[in-house]
Amino acid sequence: MKARDFSVLIGVILIIVMLVVPLPGWLLSIFILVNISLALIVILVSMNTTDALQFSVFPSLLLILTLFRLGLNVSTTRSILSEADAGGVVETFGTFVIGNNPLVGFVVFVILVIIQFLVITKGSERVSEVAARFTLDAMPGKQMSIDADLNAGMINEQQAKDRRRKIENEADFYGAMDGASKFVKGDAIAGIIIVLINIIFGLIIGMAQLGLPFNEAIDTYMRLTVGDGLVSQIPALLISTATGIVVTRVASEGNLSSDITSQLFRFPPLLYVAAGTIFLLGLTPINFLLTTSIAIVLAGGAFLLSRQAKADTVPTESEVDESESEEMKAPENVVGLINMDPIEFEFGYGLIPLADSNQGGDLLDRIVMIRRQLAIELGLVIPVVRIRDNIQLNPNEYRLKIKGNEVARGELLLDHFLAMSPGIEDDELDGIDTTEPAFGLPAKWITDETKDDAELSGYTVVDPPSVVSTHVTEVIKRHSHQLLGRQETQQLIDHLKESYPILVEEVTPEPLSIGDVQKVLAKLLRENVSIKNLPVIFETLADFGKMTTDTDLLTEYVRQSLSAQITTDIIQGREQLKVITISGEVEKLIAEHIQQTEHGSYLAMDPDSQQRVIQSVAENVENMSLQEETPILLCSPTIRMYLKQLLDRFFPHVVVLSYNEIEPTVEIQSIGVVKVA
Structure with a gap:
């Protein structure tokens, strides 16, 4: 522990000692001067901070200094009442203020106490209450502002984290x-109260116990009491003032002195008005020489400030040339051009009201909610979505790009609603035929007048912002595996390491590298398996990573460990799971064509056999879709990943599960079998 830390601890212990142990007068004088010095330091520091958080220790320091001052009060009161002596500092202060008239000195002291209690202390207390309430009330708005800036690409994740921490x-x-x-x-x-006690009981003790006459007793104890009150109230007044300064300060680039001078004298012509007013006062019985002198000082200050303001606002030609030259030479002008945003949302000029909050657009807020929703569902922190307008697009058109490549495109009519068909078309419903962009369902753009008719006919009616937010959500979910790179994987691992350090050390960097872990997580996301349960995923990787580094096999082991999660996501509250099973003949055919190499295994099936399997799958998927059921294929664990690889090009949205990925409690009904003709 450092010496500074020991000094603070010893100081707190001494404060406690002061409350119970009598101190000699010379030591009290030292402590009183230390108290005044600390109060001066505190108010000077508070005046020179540019942000309240730069003096964040002030609340705790305020408590310690208050306790120190109260300890001094107890010690000086003990010395005044028992010995009629509280050290040279107290007596000097009392003599200086009282002089030859104890009553006048006491009145001056009472005025000081009134100023301290009713003005400074009460004001600081009220400002603290209001500042605390307003700060808490403003937190949600500030958080939303940070999220909006983050989604707009104005700040990065680290800057957002720093701003949230500051809030x-x-x-x-x-x-x-x-x-x-x-x-x-x-x-x-x-x-x-201590002052009243010192006066009342001092008189009683002086007259009753010491036998002093009233005049001598009142002079002695009034002098000591006022001196003790002054050495106590002056530091208290400084601390109270510092409290008011700290809680009333707003963040700025300068300290209090520079802010006052720069803002108070910002408008030099107003000083001429003040100078003229003071000069006119000299025409009254007020001293003409005095008012004229002050008016001259104000007018001279206004003249000097006006000249300085003009000089500051007109840059020299060399300064202009130099700033332009430096701007052109700045490497950021070139480096910034090669940056690529992970996710970009572009829209035509006709959709600007969608993102403009001044026109009621809430796209930024919806993007924030989408990122939060996907973080909960997928366990992946979605990067910032860069939102910009693009005049090359049609006015009502938008597109979504991931890592520079267009992955989705759509069109919106802001003055219409999108009505999705319930399965039975209503020919009487007027609208513009279209396709719902997220799921490809037949739909119509309808006006506000026909909205009620569409809802009565069974159509699902949504507004344009909901259409685009749903589309963005589904597209990002579908391409989430492309957003998970090694850097993002490292961030997930670092987050997991905070709670499970031993588990992380057992997986990476040995036996699996960051790239191996990233491949496993990306394969899970590619098949819409959430990676939010990282502890279970890493437990599995720790168990099987020592046996194989084949990321395909490791992914299969992880999927089996996540069987409860996969089952819950697939079942979605249904009592029975309807699936398409794979015949033994097809499973044997696939197993026989698995080729093992030193770099892993792959399916090497002849084109004719592939075509027959795919044809059978297509027939069963079509039959299942006619029954309005989600196509799910169920097979043995040994061939699951090879069957998925085979079907991925033709049926990317078909779910392929193994028996080990379904919980035993789930009732399974086979409504189709994949066979080879």
Whole structure:
């Protein structure tokens, strides 16, 4: 532990000692001067901070200084009442203020206490309460602003994280200041009570026990009491002022002094008005020489400030040339051109109201919700979606690009609603025929007047923002495996390591590299298997990673470990799972054509056999679709990944499961069998 840390600990212990152990007068004088010095340091620091969080220790420091001051009050009160002596500093302050008239000195002291308690302390307490409440109320709006900037690409993830942390720290700070200001108020009340105790009991002790006459007793104890009150109230006044300064400061690039001077004298012509007013006052019985002198000083200051303002606002020709030259030479002008956004959403100029919050557009907020939803569903942090307009697109057209490649395109009519057919077309419903972009369902663009008729006819009616957000969600979900690179995988591993450090160390960097883990996770995402259960995934990789580094096999082992999750996602509340099974003949045919190599295994089936299998699958999938059932193929674990590879090109959305990926409690009904004719 450092010496500075020991000094703070020893200081707190000494404060406790002061409350119970009598201190000699010379030591009290030292502590009183230390107290005044600390108060001066605090107010100077508070005036020179540019942001309240730069003095985040202030609430705790306020408590310690208040306790220190109260400890001094107890010690000085003990010395005043028992020995009629509290050190040279207290007596000097009391003599200086009281002089030869104890009553006048006491009145001056009372005025100081009133200023301290009713003005500074009460004001600081109220400002702290309001600042804490307003800071907490503003947190949701600030969070949404950060999310909007993040989705718009104006800031990156780290900057967003730093800004969120600052908001949390501000809320904690102002909440702590709200509580700490109560210490200042309590300290002021305690100071008033201690002064009354010193005067009343000092008189009683001086006259009853020491036998002093009333005049001598009142002079002695009034001097010591006022001196003790001053050495206590002056630091308290400084601390209270510092409290008000800290909680009323807004973030700026300068300290309090620079802000006051720059903002107070921002408009030099106004100083001429003030100078003229003061000069006119000299025409009254007020001293003409005095008012004229002040008016001259104000007018001279206005003249100098006006000249300086003009000089600051007109850059020299060399400065302009130099700034332009530096801007052209900046490497960021070139490097920025090669950056590629992971996800880009572009739209024609006719869809600008969709993203413009001033026109009621909420696309940015919807993108934020999409990223949160996909993070919960997939276990993957979706990168920032860059949103921009593109005049090369049709006015009502939009497109989504992933890593620079277009993956989806659609068209919206902002003044229409999209009505999706319930399966039976209503010829009487007027609208523009189209296709729902997310799922490819037949639909119509209808006007607001026909919306009620469409809903009565069984159509599902949605507004354009919901159409595009659903489309974006499905496209990103479908291409999520392309968004998971090694860097993103490392971030997931680092997050897991915070809770499961031993598990992560057992998997990577040995026996599996970051690239191996990334391939396994990407293969899971490619088949819409969520990777949110990373602990189970890494447990499986730790068990089987020592036996093989074939990422295809490891993915199959992981899928079997995630059987409960896969079953839940497939069943979706249904009592029975309807599937298409694979005949033994087809399974044997696939197994016989698996080729093993040193780089892994693959399916090497002749084109004729492939065609027959695919034809049989196509017939069964079509029959299942006619029954409005999701096509699901069920096969043995040994051939699942090879069957999926075979069908991926022709039936990418068909789910292929193995028996080991379905929970034993699930009732399975086969409504079709894949055979080879």
